[in-house]
Structure formats: C-alpha cells, structure tokens
Amino acid sequence: MLVAGVCALLGITGAGVAMASSGPAQPPPGRAPATAPQLRLHHDISGLQEPGAEPAGVLESVTAGAIERAASRTFQYPGADYVKVHFSRLALGSGDKVVVSDAQGTEHYEYTSKDLGDSDNWSMSVSGDRAVVRVVKGHDDVFGIRSRLASMGVTIDRVARGQTATERARADADRKAALAAAPHEESICGRTNEAENAACYKSSDPVAYANSKPVARILINGVELCTAWRVGTQNRMLTNHHCFTTTREARNTEVWFNYECARCDGGATLRPVKVMGDQVLATDDILDYTLFSVRNFAQIQQFGYLEIDDRAPVRGEELYIPQHPRGAPTVITSEDSTERSGNCAVDDPAYDGYASNTDMSYFCDTDGGSSGSPVISRRTNKVIALHHFGGCPNSGVRIDRIAAQLRRLM
Numbered sequence: 476m477l478v479a480g481v482c483a484l485l486g487i488t489g490a491g492v493a494m495a496s497s498g499p500a501q502p503p504p505g506r507a508p509a510t511a512p513q514l515r516l517h518h519d520i521s522g523l524q525e526p527g528a529e530p531a532g533v534l535e536s537v538t539a540g541a542i543e544r545a546a547s548r549t550f551q552y553p554g555a556d557y558v559k560v561h562f563s564r565l566a567l568g569s570g571d572k573v574v575v576s577d578a579q580g581t582e583h584y585e586y587t588s589k590d591l592g593d594s595d596n597w598s599m600s601v602s603g604d605r606a607v608v609r610v611v612k613g614h615d616d617v618f619g620i621r622s623r624l625a626s627m628g629v630t631i632d633r634v635a636r637g638q639t640a641t642e643r644a645r646a647d648a649d650r651k652a653a654l655a656a657a658p659h660e661e662s663i664c665g666r667t668n669e670a671e672n673a674a675c676y677k678s679s680d681p682v683a684y685a686n687s688k689p690v691a692r693i694l695i696n697g698v699e700l701c702t703a704w705r706v707g708t709q710n711r712m713l714t715n716h717h718c719f720t721t722t723r724e725a726r727n728t729e730v731w732f733n734y735e736c737a738r739c740d741g742g743a744t745l746r747p748v749k750v751m752g753d754q755v756l757a758t759d760d761i762l763d764y765t766l767f768s769v770r771n772f773a774q775i776q777q778f779g780y781l782e783i784d785d786r787a788p789v790r791g792e793e794l795y796i797p798q799h800p801r802g803a804p805t806v807i808t809s810e811d812s813t814e815r816s817g818n819c820a821v822d823d824p825a826y827d828g829y830a831s832n833t834d835m836s837y838f839c840d841t842d843g844g845s846s847g848s849p850v851i852s853r854r855t856n857k858v859i860a861l862h863h864f865g866g867c868p869n870s871g872v873r874i875d876r877i878a879a880q881l882r883r884l885m
Contacts, residue, residue, distance in 0.1 A: 482672065482736035482744055482804055528718050529844035531802045532557075532635050532698030533642070540631035544571065547609040549578075550631070554639030559600035559697045559729075560608060562591055564630035570613020573629055577601040582746070594726050599749055600635070600694065635697025650843075662845075662865030664838040670806040673797065675739035680809070682856055687735070687797035687805050688778045690849060692747075694729040695719055700802035702847040703730060703767075705780040706858070707885045710772040711756070713877075714847035715863050716763045725752035725767045732778045735805040744804050750774055756884050761829045762872050763863045766881060781849055783885075784857035785878045788824040788835045793853035795819060796862060800842030808839045809853075818853070826870050828863070833876055835860050836868035 535552070541564075542548050550558055560575060565588045567573070573591070575598040576583035584599045591598070598606075610628055638646065676684040689705040693714060701718035705711065712730065719728060734747040750769045758765040769775065795809035796819070811819045819839035828834035837850070841862060850860035850871045860871030878885075 482741035528695050528699035528701050528846070529801055530698065531700040531844065532637055532694075534698060535634045535636060537631050537634055541628060542608055542610050542631070543628040544568075544610050544612045546628070547607060548631075549605055549607050550634055551605045552634070552636045552639075553604055554641070555604040556637035557600040557602055557694075558604065558606035558637075559635040559694075560598050560606055560631050561633040561635070561697075562596040562598075562629050563632035564628075565591060565596065566627045566629065567610070568613055568627055571627070572611050572613075573598075574609045574611055575599070575601060576607050576609075577603050578605040578607065580607070594751060595723070597635075597697065597727060599751065600697070600729060602747070604636075606634070662841045662843075662867065662869050664811070664840060664867040664869070670798070670800065670808040670840050670842075672736040672739055672741065673805040673807050674736050676807055676809075677739075683795050683797075683807055683809060683851075685779070686781060686795075686849075686851055686856060687807055688732070689780050690797040690799070690805060691775075692731040692734045692799040692802055692805075693718065693752075693847070694731065694802070695724065696727050700799065700844040702799045702845055702862075704797075704847070704849045704858075705775070705778070706766075706783060707780055709885065710768045711885055712752075712767050712769060713849075713861060714765050714767070715861065716758050716760050716765050717863065718765065718847055720755065720758045720765055722753075722755045722767075725755050728752040730769050730775070732775050734799070748774055748778075757881060759877075759880065762833060762877050762880070763829060764861055764872065764877050764881075766884060781851070782857045783874045783878055784852050784855050784859045785875050786859075787875060788821045788852070788859050788873060790821055790824050792821045792824075792859075793818045794821065794837055794839060794850055794859070795853060796839050796841065796845070796848050796850050798841060798845040798848035798862070801844040803844070808841065811838050811840075822868050824873075826868070828870060828872055833872055834864070834870040835873055836870040838868055841865055841869050 567588045573586045582601050673687045691703050693701050693703045701714050703712045703714035706713050730750050731747040733745050737743050750771045753768045753770045756766045797807050823836040825832040826834040826836040848862040849858040850862050852859040858874050862871040864870045
C-alpha cells in the first residue's frame with residue numbers, strides 16, 4: 476500500500492547540503508566555541524551544545540470542536556503529511572467508541588475512554604492532511620435518548636499536524652541562515668548529502684536494506700522527531716535520552732515502521748505501521764540512551780531486529796547508518812567522499828561525548844531527527860554505536876558502553 480509522503484533522492488540531488496546538525500556541534504580541536512552553551516545535563520563539556528528532538532510539526536487550536544454521539548467531523552490542513560487530534564472531553568457510554576481515520580478510511584484507529592486516557596487523550600496520527608473523527612454509539616442506547624439527555628460525545632481542542640511544503644522550505648532556509656553564522660555546526664560533512672533512500676539498497680546491498688527495516692521514525696508529543704530501532708528479540712527499542720526519558724513521554728510517542736520511499740528515485744511512501752510507545756525501561760544522560768517498549772508489539776515483529784556488537788570499535792572500520800533525518804522516509808548513509816575508500820568509517824574509536832571516551836566519531840552524513848539511529852559495522856552487520864551528536868565529525872555513543880548497563884534488560 477502506497478501513501479503520499481515526503482520522498483526525495485537525497486544521495487543524487489544533494490538536498491540538505493549544509494543543513495542543521497543532528498545534535499550539538501563540536502568545535503575542531505583547539506578551537507573554542509563562539510559562545511558558552513547552556514547544558515541541561517550537569518556535565519561541563521567545552522563546546523557541547525545540548526541536543527534535542529527535531530521540531531517538525533505544528534500545534535493548532537480548535538474551537539467548537541464538539542462531536543455528538545453518532546456524529547462525525549473532518550479536520551483538514553491542506554499540505555500536512557499527518558494529522559493527530561487531542562480530546563479535551565470524553566463523555567462516552569458503555570460500548571461507545573471514537574474512530575479516527577484518514578480521508579479514505581484505510582487507516583483508522585478505534586478508542587474507548589480508557590484507551591485514550593493512557594495517552595493523555597491524544598489519538599494516533601493518520602497519514603495525509605485530513606483526519607475524520609466519528610463517535611460510534613454502543614448497542615445499549617439504540618435510539619440515542621440517553622446520550623442526548625446526558626450530552627454525551629467528545630470535544631477536540633487541539634490538533635498536531637505535519638508541516639506543509641512551504642513550512643518545510645522556510646525551515647530549511649532558516650537552517651541555512653543559521654549555518655552561515657555558525658559554519659561548523661553542519662552534519663553534512665562533504666559537498667553533498669550522501670544519504671540515499673533505503674530502496675536504493677534493495678538489490679545493491681540487500682543486507683544493509685534488511686537492517687534498515689527495524690529502524691523507526693518516532694513522533695514525540697505530535698510535533699517532534701527522532702529515530703529509534705528495535706534491539707534484540709524482545710519488545711525493546713533504543714533511542715536517545717535527549718529524545719525522551721519518561722514512560723509518560725513514551726506513551727505520547729508514535730513509533731513508525733516501514734516508513735520508506737517505494738522507489739530509489741522517490742515518489743510515494745509505503746504505508747507505515749504505527750504503534751505507541753509504552754514503558755521506559757532504562758535511561759541515562761551520560762550515555763544518552765533510552766530503552767523502551769511499545770504497545771501492540773506483535774504488529775511490528777515482522778520488521779525484524781538488530782543485534783549489538785559488544786566490543787570496542789576499530790579506527791577505519793566501515794559503517795552504515797539507517798536513519799530518519801528530519802523525519803524523512805528511511806535513508807541509509809554508507810558513503811563518505813572524505814574517506815580514501817569512499818565509505819563511511821570510524822574516525823576516532825575513543826571520542827569524548829558527555830564523558831571521556833564514551834563515543835566514537837565518523838563523517839557519515841546525518842541531520843536533525845537522526846538522533847537515536849543505529850551505527851552499524853560493515854564487518855559484522857551489528858550495531859556498534861548509538862548516533863547522537865553532529866558537528867563533522869559526527870559521533871555516536873559506543874554500544875559496548877551502553878550494553879554494560881543494559882544486559883539484564885535485553
């Protein structure tokens with residue numbers, strides 16, 4: 476099934492050249508930062524800017540958003556790539572449910588009051604620029620007399636939606652302007668962005684393509700983006716601590732699998748399979764990870780999982796990174812024109828992150844929203860780092876450091 480999406484052939488067009496970083500910039504050795512950044516974390520690393528989830532959506536207020544029992548309403552935002560609704564009132568009887576669907580009804584989600592209460596009354600997003608909300612009454616009030624007397628129904632007070640093409644273009648222009656003032660903050664490390672749509676790897680590198688399938692786009696609080704990936708055979712996902720840290724945030728985080736372009740040259744996207752986050756099982760600010768589970772785990776098992784490479788990385792070891800830069804459909808970075816071999820590789824296997832030697836560095840292209848991506852060794856096709864910082868070199872937390880804390884949970 477195909478849906479409209481934001482697909483572009485990043486590797487050929489060079490879209491995103493010199494865009495904003497996927498995390499904090501780090502100055503070249505010996506060069507002090509222009510300003511002293513403020514850190515939320517209590518670790519004074521010179522030149523390190525606090526990373527965060529990538530802003531990607533718009534919150535809209537809704538007036539007169541009441542929907543009576545057995546009625547429906549459409550919320551439309553031309554050009555948006557998703558719509559997500561919030562309920563301020565849920566007056567539902569026994570057996571009643573709320574259905575949120577896309578314009579065609581092919582993507583739809585059903586909720587009871589309890590279902591929505593577990594996610595702060597936010598629905599799952601639907602793809603496209605329209606969400607249709609219906610209140611379906613239970614069989615115990617066939618004629619609707621009791622519901623009318625009790626003023627039963629729901630009220631929607633907010634909508635989170637994706638950016639339009641115009642808004643994305645404006646955000647890109649703002650990034651480029653910011654880079655002109657701080658030219659060392661980019662995460663695109665060569666002349667062009669060498670990431671390519673995952674579909675380009677289907678036949679040329681089927682192992683790398685298969686290892687992109689367990690990598691998910693995550694939508695946090697309806698308007699922020701990071702990347703996450705399934706680790707091991709159990710219900711376990713990894714992303715960055717700077718993306719989210721609490722179970723409440725996890726339950727307001729959508730996890731999208733299968734969000735990729737159908738063809739190498741772009742076009743429509745495959746229809747994503749979406750589940751909600753559930754429990755945060757562990758999180759750490761120094762190693763910048765959050766381990767969490769998802770609801771409806773059976774729905775995403777078909778996409779497989781990644782294994783961790785529990786050892787120290789080696790300088791020159793070749794890499795590739797499946798990711799969702801700025802929430803885009805899956806791309807893979809495996810080439811690096813700055814390397815003699817032309818391939819991404821470990822630059823420094825003992826690089827400083829939030830503490831000494833926690834990271835490894837590389838010049839593989841990333842971007843905002845790539846935070847939380849798996850950095851995979853070509854030698855073993857296992858994850859060797861958790862990407863979190865931009866700055867050319869970019870860097871990821873060494874997975875052997877993280878594994879030492881998480882063995883009992885994985």
